[in-house]
Amino acid sequence: MKKKKWSKVLSVFLVMVTAVSLLSGCGGKSAEKEDAETITVYLWSTNLYEKYAPYIQEQLPDINVEFVVGNNDLDFYKFLDENGGLPDIITCCRFSLHDASPLKDSLMDLSTTNAAGAVYDTYLSNFRNEDGSVNWLPVCADAHGFVVNKDLFEKYDIPLPTDYESFVSACQAFDKVGVRGFTADYSYDYTCMETLQGLSISELSSVEGRKWRTVYSDSENTKREGLDDTVWPEAFERMEQFIQDTGLSQEDLNMNYDDVVEMYKSGKLAMYFGSSFGVKMFQDQGINTTFLPFFQENGEKWIMTTPYFQVALNHDLTKDETRRKKAMEVLDTMFSEDAQNRIISDGQDLLSYSQEVDMQLTEYLKDIKPVIEENHMYIRIASSDFFSVSKDVVSKMISGEYDAGQAYQSFNSQLLEEETASEDIVLDSQKSYSNRFHSSGGNAAYSVMANTLRGIYGSDVLIATGNSFTGNVLKAGYTEKMAGDMIMPNGLAAYSSKMSGAELKEIIKNFVEGYEGGFIPFNRGSLPVVSGISVEINETEDGYTLSKVTKDGKAVRDEDTFTVTCLATPQHMETYPVDENMIFDGGATSVKDTWTAYVSGGNAVLAEPEDYITLR
Secondary structure: OHHHHHHHHHHHHHHHHHHHHHHHHHHHHHHHHHHHHEEEEEEOOHHHHHHHHHHHHHHOOOOEEEEEEOOOOHHHHHHHHHOOOOOOEEEEOOOOHHHHHHHHHHEOOOOOOHHHHHEOHHHHHHHEOOOOOEOOEEOOEEEEEEEEEHHHHHHOOOOOOOOHHHHHHHHHHHHHOOOEEEEOOOOOHHHHHHHHHHOOHHHHOOHHHHHHHHHHHOOOOOOOOOOOOOOHHHHHHHHHHHHHHHOOOHHHHHOOHHHHHHHHHOOOEEEEEEEOHHHHHHHHOOOOEEEEOEEOOOOOEEEEEEEOOEEEEEHHHHHOHHHHHHHHHHHHHHOOHHHHHOOOOOOOOEEOOEOOOOOEOOHHHHHHHHHHHOOOEEEOOOOHHHHHHHHHHHHHHHOOOOOHHHHHHHHHHHHHOOOOOOOOEEEEOOOOEOOOEEOEEEEHHHHHHHHHHHHHHOOOEEEEOOOOEOOOEOOOEEEHHHHHOOEOOOOOEEEEEEEEHHHHHHHHHHHHHOOOOOOOOOOHHHOOEEEOOEEEEEEEOOEEEEEEEEEOOEEOOOOOEEEEEEEEOHHHHOOOOOOOOOOOEEEEEEHHHHHHHHHHOOOOOOOOOOOOEEEO
């Protein structure tokens, strides 16, 4: 009798073990399935995460897109590539084909895709490799040129410039009445770089100019490439003449953007070099403002353009046709007209490099419509070398230290200099953690970061918005720069408060479900990351709702007390609905600075990840 009973108990036990094993297996397959179905897209700015990413996900409900705010830096992606962490889709704004060449073999050739076929060949040629392949595609353009105060021109009866000679005449006429004709924020590298190129766009776009640019950007070119001796010497001569014609001096090197804007608003400046966004900004303030192009010596007119970003796809997608097709769907959606309209600032003109996107010009750019219709939209040379060397050389030209010949020689020499030795390793990660979100557990890489930061801040609980961290934690040695790049780059700040359990549950609810003026999660990967607690969340047709908060396996009680650190951008925390009982301290020191100081202090150790979320 006892033997029979024991046999029955054993049978029941074996059935239970089998069931648990099957469930465990299903859980594993579920995670693998989630990984296979997820397409990772790295965005270079949190602005895209808030406006652009939700639209793309909304258009592709059957594809789970994991959006990450990465870094506007190709060195970041080279590091990911070297350590096995390159995402499916990359975006980068501060870009050049020259800097991107080490990534070539890891990226898809997009030359035969519909997205590439839609790009005007004039612009696509700037992204074509020597072998004819295309790894990067530009989206819509940010136009740079001259922001002009028409009210001042009318007040002093000075004709608007129509060519370079009348531009110089206007500067001289304003000087006689005590108004600065032109200046710009030459304390920045991009203003130095774009002025140098903008004055010689016709030559840089000529056969000789394109020939040099192709050699400079050639991914197969293993040696450092300097300037040519045909186009560039004349470019520096034009820069020297421009400095003389506009009266630029040492004082202009101290001018930042706010200084220039204040001069313009107060009627002390007639023209400055900037983005077309400035036209709308000043029009809204009641200043009659227009936008003018760069006037070339040969009579042509061009505007400088910066793609809001360039896009590339991971070559590994070609190994899985299902994933490749999904990635191409995402890419096509990213390039759609409606999506591009969500990239630009409100009121700006949509200037797309694609033939399939209608040109939409507002009144703000009406004076340069013929320039745009002629496709005279020059894409700047924007390698890291060009940024830094332009700042150095153009500054010395403006201060009078260099003439055109000396500037050419210095610029060329600096381009040819070999790179310095690599930086020291400050963080040695012994494990790799994926940033793929799993409905059972959450995001392992983000959990590592949140748990480590909770220890740094000394809090019971840490809550971070879903865009706080930049992807996988890799098994690699991190330099100080690469370690700093583990934190979202766009002003992530830390806010601390002591609160009750009831208040803790309320703030988590607001981070999960959204609040007015705050960030609203739009897909699974954008849900907040928590440390020190666990949460259960329900997914509905309308979004997400918080159902449970536990600590150490027990439900958080209203009367419990906690020290809590919240990681978010200031614009979102400033709108958080606090009352007199809940006051947040902090926000002054960025999370990136705190994190960098920690890893640079020596003996930094990453915390282990935890299962912090269950999504039902």
